[in-house]
Amino acid sequence: MRPSVGLDIAIVAAITVLTFVVSVLFELNERLVLAMVPFEAYQIDELPITILTLAVAMAWFSWRRSRHARLELGLRLAAQQALVESEVQYRSLFMENLSANFIAGDDGRVRLSNPAAASLLAYGSPAELDGRPIGEFYMDGGLWERHRERLLKGEKVEVPMLEMKRRDGVAVQALAKLSARVGPARDAELHVYVTDVTAVTTMQSELARALEENRQLSQRSMQVQEEERRNLARELHDELGQSLNAIKVDAVNIRDHTQAQPDVQRSALAIIEVSTQVYDVVRSLMQRLRPVALDDLGLRSAVQYGVDQWQRRHPGVRCRFEAEGDLDGFVEQVNITLYRLVQECLTNVAKHAGASRVTISLKRDGNQVRFEFEDDGRGFDPAGKKRGLGLIGLRERVESLGGRFELESAPGSGVRVRAVIPAEKEKT
Ligand SMILES: Nc1ncnc2c1ncn2[C@@H]1O[C@H](COP(=O)(O)OP(=O)(O)OP(=O)(O)O)[C@@H](O)[C@H]1O
Numbered sequence: 001m002r003p004s005v006g007l008d009i010a011i012v013a014a015i016t017v018l019t020f021v022v023s024v025l026f027e028l029n030e031r032l033v034l035a036m037v038p039f040e041a042y043q044i045d046e047l048p049i050t051i052l053t054l055a056v057a058m059a060w061f062s063w064r065r066s067r068h069a070r071l072e073l074g075l076r077l078a079a080q081q082a083l084v085e086s087e088v089q090y091r092s093l094f095m096e097n098l099s100a101n102f103i104a105g106d107d108g109r110v111r112l113s114n115p116a117a118a119s120l121l122a123y124g125s126p127a128e129l130d131g132r133p134i135g136e137f138y139m140d141g142g143l144w145e146r147h148r149e150r151l152l153k154g155e156k157v158e159v160p161m162l163e164m165k166r167r168d169g170v171a172v173q174a175l176a177k178l179s180a181r182v183g184p185a186r187d188a189e190l191h192v193y194v195t196d197v198t199a200v201t202t203m204q205s206e207l208a209r210a211l212e213e214n215r216q217l218s219q220r221s222m223q224v225q226e227e228e229r230r231n232l233a234r235e236l237h238d239e240l241g242q243s244l245n246a247i248k249v250d251a252v253n254i255r256d257h258t259q260a261q262p263d264v265q266r267s268a269l270a271i272i273e274v275s276t277q278v279y280d281v282v283r284s285l286m287q288r289l290r291p292v293a294l295d296d297l298g299l300r301s302a303v304q305y306g307v308d309q310w311q312r313r314h315p316g317v318r319c320r321f322e323a324e325g326d327l328d329g330f331v332e333q334v335n336i337t338l339y340r341l342v343q344e345c346l347t348n349v350a351k352h353a354g355a356s357r358v359t360i361s362l363k364r365d366g367n368q369v370r371f372e373f374e375d376d377g378r379g380f381d382p383a384g385k386k387r388g389l390g391l392i393g394l395r396e397r398v399e400s401l402g403g404r405f406e407l408e409s410a411p412g413s414g415v416r417v418r419a420v421i422p423a424e425k426e427k428t
């Protein structure tokens, strides 16, 4: 029963009135004074006033204490309210989370889960998961047992790619984070947070497949391009080359039989000169289209020949070529890619670099072949706007063979190109 303040005051008033009436009836105070006379020496007669003061002080003290107690009670109630509110907040965070959340007992059976967990595992509602062992949702039940053991030892477990099993048996790829906590009932609780990454994984593998297809396509297109070049070179050689030769032979004949007609002889000489020039142009075109030396001499000598030719045309630049290791017998595409690397880099030096020194090296390094190029020319900003296709083409060629292509340059500090290509050998 709640004590009533009015009743308490009435009791205090009644006791006070009763004491007064009894005191008047029996002259209590006079008796007390008389009784104290013999102890006057000990100042006992001062006791009543002292006791009165003590009573007032006690009343003040109990008022203070009760006020303090009231305040403390208020604070405690507010703290309890805050606790309830934060519990509501955390619960809604847990329930509304887009990741699947599970809380299980130390036996691994689900105590609480959220709607995302139910939908991840193809269940109708979180309540359907209650009491089920988490191991049931792992593709590999043994893995769950290992995880549980680690959690109970106080470890945290993070799994970047966990294969989970839906109710219908379909696999789900997930990112999972597991930890153990002490629950409200002071027992161990296992917390499992899971994010479905199936879509990302599928996208990743599709992307990898598309990249691989792209690589094959680009390799095939390079192959076709090289075949086409080879055909063109052959046509140029067989058709144009032969015809030019025939023209030249006829012109020589005319020259030799027209000593008496200087005008005709002059024209014949002009035809011989022009056809020789055109033949030179055609030969250099053929050489660009199809480095014959590559088939005849092999990679090392073909590159050396190309470098020498280039050096002859550019005597102002010092070009050094180094070759190391066994560079023979690579498949056609590796050979042609390495040759085109050298060719394009040297053409770029002539077109853009204004360099005085160029070094090129080809090195066999285990199952790889390394190409390195460096010039000391004006360089450029590789991140800047690009116009040409030469360097892009080189990168595509190298990457389509499963190699790595690196370009380093900055205005004023030359150009460095490095490529590493798996050195596939021709099958014999
Ligand atoms: N060795 C170099 N020194 C200075 N600048 C260079 C060098 N190589 C390339 N560049 C710069 O990079 C750009 C792109 O080179 P890339 O070889 O791709 O194209 P390009 O030579 O201009 O044309 P393409 O090779 O298609 O005939 C060039 O336009 C040039 O500005």
Ligand SMILES: [Mg+2]
Pocket (backbone or CB within 6 Å): 344, 347, 348, 388, 389, 390, 391
């Ligand atoms: Mg170029």
